Amino acid sequence: MKKIADYRKLLGVQKDAELKDLKTIYRNFMKEFHPDKFQEEEARLAAEAKSKEIIEAYHFLVSIAPETLALSLEEYTNTTATCGIADFTWERQILKVHFLDGSGYEYFEVPRAVYVKLVNADSPGRFARRHIFNVFPYRNIVKLETA
Secondary structure: OHHHHHHHHHHOOOOOOOHHHHHHHHHHHHHHHOHHHOOOHHHHHHHHHHHHHHHHHHHHHHHHOHHHHHHOHHHHHHHHHHOOEEEEEEEOOEEEEEEOOOOEEEEEOOOHHHHHHHHHOOOHHHHHHHHOOOOOOEEEOHHHHHO
């Protein structure tokens, strides 16, 4: 997905970057681009915009990092295996799935063809378990909405 690639490029990290590496890189960037370091208004505004991009990229990459996902793998597996789908939406290769237990996940790089098959499936839950849940990168969106 372009968003993931753009965020990795912004922070200069590879796909296999660990959380501790992300944190170190994030802190170094924030030291460099912190708005309080700049006296001139134009430079301060530019640094503020850059720091917002860095913060967004960092939080996004942390949310999809394997280490983060591993912490809630049991909950995720239980939800996707046993809970029905309450609602789902798709926009620009991002599929958002909300479950009956109140949880929700965002799946990235989901092609339109897969979404169309999901919509037309006799059992969207069964289709998603076979073709989406363990195939595409994901992150928990309910935690993000409540944070």
